[in-house]
Amino acid sequence: MRLFFFLLSLLALAPAWALEKVVLQLNWKHQFQFAGYYAAIDKGYFRDAGFEVTLRELGQGGDPVDSVLAGQADFGVAASELALHRARGKPVVALAAIVQHSPLILLVNRRKVSSVDALEGSRIMLASHETELFAYLRREEVRQYTTVPHSFDTRDLIEGRVDAMSGYVTDEPYLLRKAGFPYLVFSPSAVGINFYGDTLFTAESRIKSSRERVDAFRAAAVKGWQYALAHPEEIADLILNSYSRRHERAHLLYEANELKRLMQPDLVEIGQQSDSRWQQIAETYAELGMLPQKPNIGGLVFETEERKLPAWIGYALAGGLFLILAVGAAAFYFARLNLRLNREVISRRVFERALRTSEERYRQLAEFSKDVIWTLDLNSMRFTYISPAVEKVRGLTVDEASRQTLADALTPESYDKVRVIMADHLGRLAKGDLTALSATAEIEQPHKDGHTIHAEVVGSFLLDAENKPHALLGISRDISDRHKAARKLQEANDKLRKQLEEIEQLQVALKEQAIRDSLTGCFNRRYLDETLERELSRSRREGYPLSLVILDLDHFKQINDTYGHLAGDRALMVLAETLRADIRHEDVLCRYGGEEFVILMPRMPLAKAVERAESWRRTIEAIRVSFGNFELSFTASAGVAAYPDHGKMPDELTHAADTALYVAKNTGRNRVVEYSPEQE
Numbered sequence: 001m002r003l004f005f006f007l008l009s010l011l012a013l014a015p016a017w018a019l020e021k022v023v024l025q026l027n028w029k030h031q032f033q034f035a036g037y038y039a040a041i042d043k044g045y046f047r048d049a050g051f052e053v054t055l056r057e058l059g060q061g062g063d064p065v066d067s068v069l070a071g072q073a074d075f076g077v078a079a080s081e082l083a084l085h086r087a088r089g090k091p092v093v094a095l096a097a098i099v100q101h102s103p104l105i106l107l108v109n110r111r112k113v114s115s116v117d118a119l120e121g122s123r124i125m126l127a128s129h130e131t132e133l134f135a136y137l138r139r140e141e142v143r144q145y146t147t148v149p150h151s152f153d154t155r156d157l158i159e160g161r162v163d164a165m166s167g168y169v170t171d172e173p174y175l176l177r178k179a180g181f182p183y184l185v186f187s188p189s190a191v192g193i194n195f196y197g198d199t200l201f202t203a204e205s206r207i208k209s210s211r212e213r214v215d216a217f218r219a220a221a222v223k224g225w226q227y228a229l230a231h232p233e234e235i236a237d238l239i240l241n242s243y244s245r246r247h248e249r250a251h252l253l254y255e256a257n258e259l260k261r262l263m264q265p266d267l268v269e270i271g272q273q274s275d276s277r278w279q280q281i282a283e284t285y286a287e288l289g290m291l292p293q294k295p296n297i298g299g300l301v302f303e304t305e306e307r308k309l310p311a312w313i314g315y316a317l318a319g320g321l322f323l324i325l326a327v328g329a330a331a332f333y334f335a336r337l338n339l340r341l342n343r344e345v346i347s348r349r350v351f352e353r354a355l356r357t358s359e360e361r362y363r364q365l366a367e368f369s370k371d372v373i374w375t376l377d378l379n380s381m382r383f384t385y386i387s388p389a390v391e392k393v394r395g396l397t398v399d400e401a402s403r404q405t406l407a408d409a410l411t412p413e414s415y416d417k418v419r420v421i422m423a424d425h426l427g428r429l430a431k432g433d434l435t436a437l438s439a440t441a442e443i444e445q446p447h448k449d450g451h452t453i454h455a456e457v458v459g460s461f462l463l464d465a466e467n468k469p470h471a472l473l474g475i476s477r478d479i480s481d482r483h484k485a486a487r488k489l490q491e492a493n494d495k496l497r498k499q500l501e502e503i504e505q506l507q508v509a510l511k512e513q514a515i516r517d518s519l520t521g522c523f524n525r526r527y528l529d530e531t532l533e534r535e536l537s538r539s540r541r542e543g544y545p546l547s548l549v550i551l552d553l554d555h556f557k558q559i560n561d562t563y564g565h566l567a568g569d570r571a572l573m574v575l576a577e578t579l580r581a582d583i584r585h586e587d588v589l590c591r592y593g594g595e596e597f598v599i600l601m602p603r604m605p606l607a608k609a610v611e612r613a614e615s616w617r618r619t620i621e622a623i624r625v626s627f628g629n630f631e632l633s634f635t636a637s638a639g640v641a642a643y644p645d646h647g648k649m650p651d652e653l654t655h656a657a658d659t660a661l662y663v664a665k666n667t668g669r670n671r672v673v674e675y676s677p678e679q680e
């Protein structure tokens with residue numbers, strides 16, 4: 001009975017015994033990168049194919065290629081370097097190209113490095129098997145750089161211990177974005193290096209000994225990958241529960257998403273690989289001097305059962321040989337055509353590369369310019385590009401500035417101004433006036449902190465294929481400092497002008513003071529002396545007469561003595577006012593002495609002057625000046641002399657008028673006396 005149960009238990013164990021134990025050497029640590037293999041184990045696909053699979057992380061075993069060739073592992077995961085190894089004679093066989101496009105990239109600090117060229121002379125963290133990145137640097141002509149052994153720790157890049165590090169597009173960007181680090185990605189695909197990513201491989205010896213078993217292993221792995229891509233959340237949980245908690249769930253799902261993008265399962269059957277693409281990869285290595293020319297990678301690509309042709313096809317092929325010969329000529333023609341096409345493809349690549357280089361240069365110019373460079377879509381009137389200088393100029397991040405409408409980006413006055421300019425230019429362009437392609441304007445823009453900045457903008461309309469403007473490309477230069485300086489200069493100029501005006505007014509006042517009597521406002525004696533001389537000369541020159549009246553208040557001393565000096569002053573002022581109101585515009589009224597006034601009258605003949613003096617005498621006689629409780633009245637005497645009758649020189653004339661006045665005083669006062677030589 002015991003023997004029966006023993007035999008029964010042996011039977012139950014039989015399938016487990018039948019399983020072949022194999023080791024699959026991974027090229028990195030557990031994460032979604034190997035999702036298909038976890039799924040194949042968990043869902044029993046490997047078991048169904050007769051395998052008990054142990055997954056070994058990198059670190060638990062050596063390099064996958066070395067491990068598999070040394071027999072320490074049965075299968076391995078490696079990338080395109082498989083072509084390099086095969087061409088160098090290592091008997092590796094690629095079973096399934098799981099990831100159609102390599103996820104390998106270079107990561108840099110965006111603030112420090114903006115183009116691959118800038119990596120010349122820098123420190124780059126790279127793993128030795130990341131051959132395509134070496135190829136990439138070489139193709140970008142970055143020749144001098146220090147390779148730093150990989151720590152696989154993004155902090156080395158964040159903290160600036162290296163200038164660049166290699167990484168997987170599926171992985172590191174997640175960590176860097178989470179750390180808020182301003183990273184930039186350089187991908188070898190930019191220069192046409194399109195390598196396979198993770199590829200399942202084994203040693204040639206294993207295929208020779210059991211091709212069917214290898215095929216079964218491959219099929220189980222592919223099935224696992226199909227499941228993993230369809231159920232990323234389930235596999236993420238499986239990784240967390242059974243393999244590694246190194247990556248959080250969100251990180252694993254990010255990886256799943258990126259990986260799916262690189263595998264393109266909707267377009268390419270998982271694991272599919274082609275001889276020609278592997279050959280291209282090998283030739284890229286050759287082109288970069290890492291392999292000899294025309295590298296031989298024969299045997300690298302595994303012939304699956306599906307890929308192998310059935311025997312009947314061989315007969316069919318033989319039968320078709322005739323047909324092939326018949327179309328030989330056509331093939332020759334197509335080969336030539338193909339050659340030409342190839343040449344075109346190459347020249348196109350060269351052109352694209354030149355274009356990329358020039359684009360890169362313009363991008364750098366824009367990214368590092370102190371001026372803000374931007375493009376505005378004319379349909380949506382939204383910004384489609386704004387360069388990072390906006391942060392310094394307007395205090396806004398590129399994202400914040402890009403979200404602004406044109407109206408938000410300008411003060412209301414500037415917005416109106418810009419709209420008018422744009423409408424004008426677009427109108428002119430519509431009429432075919434190409435001088436309207438560009439415009440300049442000074443505008444004001446709000447800064448994030450509330451103040452206003454002044455900018456000088458140069459804008460150019462970009463035309464589409466039909467020559468219609470579709471966008472506006474602009475460069476805005478911050479001229480706030482210039483503006484401030486100009487405003488200060490203007491203020492200083494205004495102040496200076498005001499001061500000059502004040503000085504001029506003071507000078508005029510001073511001049512006036514120098515020639516006027518302060519009590520009565522009449523011209524003073526000095527002015528009379530100058531004027532009399534000038535007017536006499538003119539009279540002489542032009543031959544017209546000139547009269548001079550000296551008028552003196554009678555008994556003025558008595559007014560002072562009786563009513564006080566202030567009353568005398570008041571009488572003088574009233575007298576001056578009376579005379580000023582009566583003389584002609586060209587007459588000159590002067591206070592000649594204390595109570596003595598002179599009236600100079602150009603172009604006035606003697607008789608007329610006497611009449612005028614007589615009229616003043618009568619007016620003065622009638623004056624009544626109120627002073628306190630008193631009413632003052634006074635009379636005046638006057639002497640009249642004229643050019644040329646009584647003298648030709650100033651002294652002669654004043655002397656004559658004075659003599660006549662003397663006579664007036666002595667003959668009873670309150671009278672006008674005309675000079676005559678007998679008075680002497």
Ligand SMILES: Nc1nc2c(ncn2[C@@H]2O[C@H](COP(=O)(O)OP(=O)(O)OP(=O)(O)O)[C@@H](O)[C@H]2O)c(=O)[nH]1
Binds near residue numbers: 553554556568572669
């Ligand atoms: N209030 C006042 N008096 C003045 C001013 N200038 C001169 N006088 C006075 O004018 C008077 C002139 O006196 P006199 O020269 O004797 O002449 P008068 O009293 O007018 O007599 P006759 O000229 O001979 O009629 C003096 O008393 C001066 O003090 C002045 O600016 N204000």
